[in-house]
Amino acid sequence: MRRMFSALGVRNYRIYALGALISNVGTWLQTTAQAWLVLEITGSGTALGVTLALQLVPSLLFSPAAGVLADRFPKRTLLLWWQAAMALPSAALGTLAITGVVELWHAYALAFLFGTARAFEAPARQSFVSEMVDADRLSNAVALNSASFNSGRLVGPGLAGLLIAALGSGVDATGWVITANAVSYGFVVLALVLLDSNRLQPAPVTGRARGQIRDAVRYVVGRPDLLLLFSCVFCLGAFGMNFQVTSALMATQTFGKGAGEFGILGSVLAIGSLAGALLAAGRQRPRLRFVVGAGLVFSAAQILSGLMPSYLTYAAMLPLVGLSVLTTVTTANALIQMTSAPSMRGRVVSLYLMVFLGSSPLGAPIIGAIGEHIGARWALVISGLAAGLGVAAAGLAYTRMRRISLRSVLRREPR
Numbered sequence: 001m002r003r004m005f006s007a008l009g010v011r012n013y014r015i016y017a018l019g020a021l022i023s024n025v026g027t028w029l030q031t032t033a034q035a036w037l038v039l040e041i042t043g044s045g046t047a048l049g050v051t052l053a054l055q056l057v058p059s060l061l062f063s064p065a066a067g068v069l070a071d072r073f074p075k076r077t078l079l080l081w082w083q084a085a086m087a088l089p090s091a092a093l094g095t096l097a098i099t100g101v102v103e104l105w106h107a108y109a110l111a112f113l114f115g116t117a118r119a120f121e122a123p124a125r126q127s128f129v130s131e132m133v134d135a136d137r138l139s140n141a142v143a144l145n146s147a148s149f150n151s152g153r154l155v156g157p158g159l160a161g162l163l164i165a166a167l168g169s170g171v172d173a174t175g176w177v178i179t180a181n182a183v184s185y186g187f188v189v190l191a192l193v194l195l196d197s198n199r200l201q202p203a204p205v206t207g208r209a210r211g212q213i214r215d216a217v218r219y220v221v222g223r224p225d226l227l228l229l230f231s232c233v234f235c236l237g238a239f240g241m242n243f244q245v246t247s248a249l250m251a252t253q254t255f256g257k258g259a260g261e262f263g264i265l266g267s268v269l270a271i272g273s274l275a276g277a278l279l280a281a282g283r284q285r286p287r288l289r290f291v292v293g294a295g296l297v298f299s300a301a302q303i304l305s306g307l308m309p310s311y312l313t314y315a316a317m318l319p320l321v322g323l324s325v326l327t328t329v330t331t332a333n334a335l336i337q338m339t340s341a342p343s344m345r346g347r348v349v350s351l352y353l354m355v356f357l358g359s360s361p362l363g364a365p366i367i368g369a370i371g372e373h374i375g376a377r378w379a380l381v382i383s384g385l386a387a388g389l390g391v392a393a394a395g396l397a398y399t400r401m402r403r404i405s406l407r408s409v410l411r412r413e414p415r
Helices: 003-009 011-042 045-072 075-098 104-132 135-166 171-194 212-221 224-240 243-254 259-281 288-306 311-339 342-373 376-412
Strands: none
Touching: 003 011, 003 135, 011 045, 011 075, 011 104, 011 135, 011 171, 011 243, 011 259, 045 075, 045 104, 045 212, 045 243, 045 342, 075 104, 075 171, 104 135, 104 311, 104 342, 135 171, 135 259, 135 311, 212 224, 212 342, 224 288, 224 311, 224 342, 224 376, 243 259, 243 311, 243 342, 243 376, 259 311, 288 311, 288 376, 311 342, 342 376
């Protein structure tokens, strides 16, 4: 148990983690409310998928540049600015919904602006962890960050659903919930201000130079272990982790439920996600095999969830879905941060986030369209199968690359 929460023994990390936890709850309040807002306006699964894609596509477009900034400037300073940049689109969308003038294009445009700010913030946030804790606690801190995110997922969707229902389940109700997320970023700003600068361990700041993104890509391509991790998270991000689309369609189309029940599904999923993050936090040394194994378990669980006959049995499958997917991505994240060179970490993390978050826009509209036109069950089965096949192929390719590398070494050894 002490190992599971060892990073919280560091004062700076403890302060930062508290502010981040409050913000994470706010993020999931908005994620759930935004999905319900789009469904209220359009009733379309495709529109919901497009909204999610627009929020995530900036990670695909801007993450490499964001990684260069994270390596070039002090990460704490960058984080302060990006909190404000994320709060503004949230406040704008909330105000438009409250006043009753919101239209679908507003949701699209503000989702893209919010996603752009988050794309630039994420590499700095992820790599800032190594400046607050020592190397022995880095894996634990990375896992606790995932646990914090999923604690927000545990509380946020259910709370959002209850708040939306209590406020009348209309468009204006979603606006108040989205506005609460804008306020939550202030807690991260306060935490960053309260950190003790003398206890931080800033990474070396790189100078301005040409080819910094190219250098990071070359670094990743030269590491078969990183290629395996990137491939696995791409498959899960593109095909498996469109939960806001699939859960919304299962709740409304398949089971005929409302906002409260939709929000509860997100919280139930987070029970397993939180457990997966805490299991990763208690593991002293993350391993590649956990990434592949957990990815395959996720595939099976996702397929089975689509075959469940009732709302309750579907909800009962979600903790296993969350456990397996968070074990995969948390272990991958920890391995990437622990094994990357400090001067390269911001850029490598940004490429990881580009692959992980940027892959969802590729799959979200497709999964949404399948759910709308063929059925939500088929969306889950097809997405789970695609994710599993991708993870299995990545694992086999890595094994083959290792065998080729070993044979090459043996040929060079003197006889």
